[in-house]
Amino acid sequence: MTDLIRSASLTHYAEIARSVGIDPKAMLKQARLPLHCLENPDLRIAVAGVRRLLEDSAKASGAEEFGLRLAERGGFSTLGPVALVVREQATVGAAIEALARYIHIQDEAMRLEIDRRDDLVTIAMFLRGGHQRATRQSTELALGRVHRIIAMLFPEQWRPLEVHFAHAPPRRRTYHRKFFGCEVTFNSEFDAIVCHATDMNRAISTAQPMLASYVESRIREIGPRPEAWDDKVRELVRALLPGGNCTIETIAEHLGCDRRTIHRRLRECSTTFSAILDAERSDIAMRLVEDGNRPLKEIAELLGFSAQSALARWFRGRFGCSITGWRGGNRQRTVAAAARW
Incomplete structure (x- = not known):
């Protein structure tokens, strides 16, 4: 199973990386993530790659709170x-339930559960792979962004009663207390x-x-997000084709x-990569060629x-x-030919 996440999860990554003294492009290469994922927020990239990037960035910079720094800008x-x-x-409440x-549309590996008991509400977060695969930084980024979304729904400053993390505490907790505005419990x-x-x-x-x-x-x-490999590849082909960078190597980087x-x-x-690429090209081509005013x-x-x-x-x-023949009125004949191809 390869879980994907929108590359918008790395919004502001480059500037945060530079602010703590590391090269964002070098870190992306080390994590085996495509460099262009920072330019298009709607691209899908591997959750495992993002987790690896965050952990490597924290280690290389010495910033234990790297994930929270990124969450703070989101x-x-x-x-x-x-x-x-x-x-x-x-x-x-309705916003958090939504x-x-x-x-899952944003992050295939993330799930939220809301538990209401008496006068308390617990918003629990689960990342697929469990604590063995979900790193400290990815966990803190995800829960930090949930906190930030809630805070942005209030006109005044808001703070929770408690924040819990299952992983061990950092050497210094100052940044965590300041970010959440409350005591943070680790090893929970x-x-x-x-x-x-x-x-x-x-x-x-x-x-x-x-x-x-x-x-x-x-x-x-x-x-629901596609689970089958051919559907995941098909989705990425559709997204990458217009950029002229739709190779099997690029698809592999994303996955x-x-x-x-x-x-x-x-x-x-x-199926094969070539078959998927050709089918998606054909579907897009028929729509584009129908527009007689669009330059070849x-x-x-x-x-x-x-x-x-x-x-x-x-x-041909x-x-x-x-293409001229298609635009000249041979559409029915050519569609039939494509179906037999």
Whole structure:
């Protein structure tokens, strides 16, 4: 199982890395993460790679609180579409429940559970892989961002009653106390934030529940994250094709493995990387070519071809006619040819 996370999780990573004296590009290479993941927040990268990056960064810089430094700079922007439904809920409690429902869209390996007992609410966080694989830094980044999201829902300063981490304490706890605004318990049985039940009833003055309902209906359409390897590769191909960097090596970087693993996993799914790439190119090509005003040079770039001539050769081999022929009214014939190909 390769869990993926939106590269938005690394928003502000480069500046935090530089502020503690390390080279962000060198650290990304060491963690075997693609350098371009810092430029596009919607790309999917391996959770294991992000965990490795955070732990290596903390070790190289000596900043035990590296994950919290990154969490401190984050906010709703790191959640992508999930932020839209969270911040438009009527109450803080409803917002956190929405976050728990849709956090898998941001991070496939993360789960939140909300436990209400008497006048206390516990927001417990679970990272797939358990404490053996979820590192200190990734745990503190994830729970730190949950804390920051809650705090941003209040017009005034907010602080929880307690914060718990299952891992051992750092040498110095000053940064942790300042970040959370309360005592932090380490070597606990769980990773969680504990707060007053009344905090969850607080109304969000800027909320628009009607908008939240609409956005939530659209987010539901995203559905569960793909689990099968061919679906994960297909999703990455769609995202990477327009950038002209859709190679099997790049896909392997995003999935945190090597090209041999990709070939083997796709064989188990009865397909190949070339077949997936060609199918996705064909689907996108048909939509782009329908637009008679779109230049062929632009189409070639969006489909990942280095030259317009390469696009022309591929199109004729795939659809049995030229792009001009397709635009000239041979669509039905060429679609039938593509189906037989």
